[in-house]
Amino acid sequence: MKTLILKTASNYLLPLLLVFSVFILLRGHYLPGGGFVGGLIAAIAFVLHAFANGLDNTKGLLRFHPGFLMPVGLGLAFVSGLAPVIGLDDPFMTGLWFPEPFPVIGNVGSALFFDIGVYLVVIGVTLTIIFTISESA
Amino acid sequence: MTQQLILYPLLLQMLLAIILMFFWRKINAQRIISMFGSLAHLAVSITVFAFIWNNGTQTVQAGSWEAPFGITFIADTFSATMVLLTSIAGLAVSIFSSGSVIGDRLRFGYFPIFHFLLLGLTGAFLTGDIFNLYVWFEIIIISSFVLITIGGEKAQLEGAVKYFTLNFLASMIFLTAIAVLYGLTGSLNMADLANKVAAVENRALVEITAILFLIGFGIKSAIFPLYFWLPASYHTPPSAVSAIFGGLLTKVGVYALVRVFTLIFVDDVFLDQILLVLAIFTLFSGALGALVQNNIKKVFSYLIICHIGYMIIGLGMFTEVAIAGTIFYLVHDIIVKTNLFMISGLIYRIKGSNSMRALGGFYANYPKLSLLMFIPLFSLVGIPPLSGFWPKISLITASFESGSYWSLAAIIFASFITLVVIAKLWAEVFWKDATEIPVRPKFRYFHAIKNIKRVQIIVPIVFLSLVSLYIGFGAEHIQTLSARIASELMDNQQYIDAVLNTQTPE
Numbered sequence: 001m002k003t004l005i006l007k008t009a010s011n012y013l014l015p016l017l018l019v020f021s022v023f024i025l026l027r028g029h030y031l032p033g034g035g036f037v038g039g040l041i042a043a044i045a046f047v048l049h050a051f052a053n054g055l056d057n058t059k060g061l062l063r064f065h066p067g068f069l070m071p072v073g074l075g076l077a078f079v080s081g082l083a084p085v086i087g088l089d090d091p092f093m094t095g096l097w098f099p100e101p102f103p104v105i106g107n108v109g110s111a112l113f114f115d116i117g118v119y120l121v122v123i124g125v126t127l128t129i130i131f132t133i134s135e136s137a
Numbered sequence: 138m139t140q141q142l143i144l145y146p147l148l149l150q151m152l153l154a155i156i157l158m159f160f161w162r163k164i165n166a167q168r169i170i171s172m173f174g175s176l177a178h179l180a181v182s183i184t185v186f187a188f189i190w191n192n193g194t195q196t197v198q199a200g201s202w203e204a205p206f207g208i209t210f211i212a213d214t215f216s217a218t219m220v221l222l223t224s225i226a227g228l229a230v231s232i233f234s235s236g237s238v239i240g241d242r243l244r245f246g247y248f249p250i251f252h253f254l255l256l257g258l259t260g261a262f263l264t265g266d267i268f269n270l271y272v273w274f275e276i277i278i279i280s281s282f283v284l285i286t287i288g289g290e291k292a293q294l295e296g297a298v299k300y301f302t303l304n305f306l307a308s309m310i311f312l313t314a315i316a317v318l319y320g321l322t323g324s325l326n327m328a329d330l331a332n333k334v335a336a337v338e339n340r341a342l343v344e345i346t347a348i349l350f351l352i353g354f355g356i357k358s359a360i361f362p363l364y365f366w367l368p369a370s371y372h373t374p375p376s377a378v379s380a381i382f383g384g385l386l387t388k389v390g391v392y393a394l395v396r397v398f399t400l401i402f403v404d405d406v407f408l409d410q411i412l413l414v415l416a417i418f419t420l421f422s423g424a425l426g427a428l429v430q431n432n433i434k435k436v437f438s439y440l441i442i443c444h445i446g447y448m449i450i451g452l453g454m455f456t457e458v459a460i461a462g463t464i465f466y467l468v469h470d471i472i473v474k475t476n477l478f479m480i481s482g483l484i485y486r487i488k489g490s491n492s493m494r495a496l497g498g499f500y501a502n503y504p505k506l507s508l509l510m511f512i513p514l515f516s517l518v519g520i521p522p523l524s525g526f527w528p529k530i531s532l533i534t535a536s537f538e539s540g541s542y543w544s545l546a547a548i549i550f551a552s553f554i555t556l557v558v559i560a561k562l563w564a565e566v567f568w569k570d571a572t573e574i575p576v577r578p579k580f581r582y583f584h585a586i587k588n589i590k591r592v593q594i595i596v597p598i599v600f601l602s603l604v605s606l607y608i609g610f611g612a613e614h615i616q617t618l619s620a621r622i623a624s625e626l627m628d629n630q631q632y633i634d635a636v637l638n639t640q641t642p643e
Contacts, residue, residue: 070158
């Protein structure tokens with residue numbers, strides 16, 4: 001789609017939406033949000049960019065195939081679940097937390113890394129599906 | 138580290154699937170990882186089984202949330218046995234896949250999905266939470282849907298649509314049943330449910346919920362009026378996929394039925410009667426269906442249905458001897474059915490056809506292979522001392538004791554028809570003179586493929602045949618095991634105690 005307004009806007013919206021997706025990801029422990037929704041928002045940011053600038057430009061922006069995010073995210077979620085088993089011999093997926101909250105981010109624990117894993121998997125899956133469909137269309 | 142020993146088969150399978158995803162396009166690396174990973178999984182499963190055998194039921198409360206609030210993983214002897222059988226069948230099919238599945242299919246992520254399927258199966262056997270069971274069923278159905286469609290041939294897609302529609306319906310009914318059960322009791326932990334369901338006064342509603350579970354699991358395990366998806370779809374994918382489906386997918390439905398009807402919905406004469414009637418019809422319809430088929434894979438598909446009847450009939454009689462028969466049959470059936478589908482794949486590789494009419498002359502041309510195939514084929518029939526014979530003794534004894542002569546008749550009828558079907562198959566494929574089958578130009582015949590591939594196709598068949606022989610000749614061991622599982626299942630209090638009395642380790 002070649003409209004100047006959308007093209008210009010999408011250049012600003014991409015970083016904005018990505019930051020917003022991270023915000024949604026971080027607030028998700030007690031409030032609505034989390035890795036799944038955050039991942040969808042991040043994926044939408046890229047899809048919007050692809051609408052305005054063409055698929056090839058977005059792919060150039062990403063530099064790697066989005067499908068690669070799937071095993072990375074799964075691996076991260078897996079390791080965060082496994083950490084208590086290896087570290088403390090606690091049951092699988094027991095939450096491990098830093099005693100003090102970090103500034104800005106808040107409490108950091110293994111659940112956060114699990115959610116980041118979900119976030120990456122969702123981006124990977126959504127972008128792979130959408131890119132594949134729009135390539136073959 | 139032994140605290141969470143029972144989770145290791147699950148975690149290892151998950152790790153394998155993730156590692157395999159990193160090697161998406163490198164199919165040779167995937168082959169090696171899958172084979173050695175499956176071997177490691179077998180080792181872990183044996184360790185877990187030995188641990189459970191010596192130390193009794195073990196539980197893990199995932200995330201340290203105490204039962205009944207968190208998700209419980211529990212391994213009693215039944216679960217550990219099923220996990221062990223999964224890893225045996227998984228190892229065989231993993232090796233068989235690297236030999237027989239063509240590269241075009243492997244490039245679309247065959248191995249990662251295959252291990253996700255095994256992950257789902259292992260999880261379903263180990264979980265102690267009914268909603269978690271649903272989640273594992275979803276993982277199984279999604280993975281199996283990918284496996285059944287991978288390659289995208291027309292027949293495959295047609296089979297897949299039937300398969301997916303009915304299995305999806307089953308999942309929805311299963312989920313509805315869980316919702317009703319949760320509404321009744323406010324709990325999802327199976328041990329907790331066992332206590333609470335027994336105390337519910339509205340027995341009619343409990344029975345309806347139980348019937349919903351029966352329908353949901355019944356579609357998945359292909360019992361009488363709900364089996365039509367199975368023969369319509371199991372012959373379409375590559376034999377390696379059919380092997381893991383035929384060996385394990387219907388059996389996870391049976392496992393769920395046995396678990397739910399020995400733990401949560403117990404002592405209900407009405408339900409037992411329904412199970413008995415359904416089992417008898419399953420035996421009859423599966424056997425009759427197998428009689429008229431010409432495609433070897435379709436014959437085996439109908440025999441799956443027929444033999445599911447044996448397991449359900451034992452559950453319906455609900456005595457300790459009958460349940461032991463069910464468990465023994467389950468053990469025997471997983472190994473034999475996996476093997477049979479691999480054999481149909483081998484026959485297909487050799488001749489390029491699976492039609493009984495077209496095939497022939499195997500015994501004259503391949504005497505050693507024929508002897509190898511003799512073992513699983515006649516184990517299935519239950520010629521003593523092969524493995525199918527022993528569980529039937531328990532089932533027949535149990536039906537005599539409980540005086541249900543209809544079940545007795547059905548068991549004997551189904552055995553007889555199985556014998557006829559296999560004898561017909563043997564006469565057609567092995568003894569009949571070879572006929573000329575037109576050579577397919579692009580087909581990769583068995584004699585034309587590399588030696589290593591041939592080894593990869595033959596070795597798993599030999600491996601599973603040896604396991605079958607062990608089940609037959611070492612029947613005493615399996616009988617001891619089945620009797621122990623049956624006594625554990627009949628006494629659901631020990632399961633409940635194991636889940637609810639454990640303290641999370643500090």
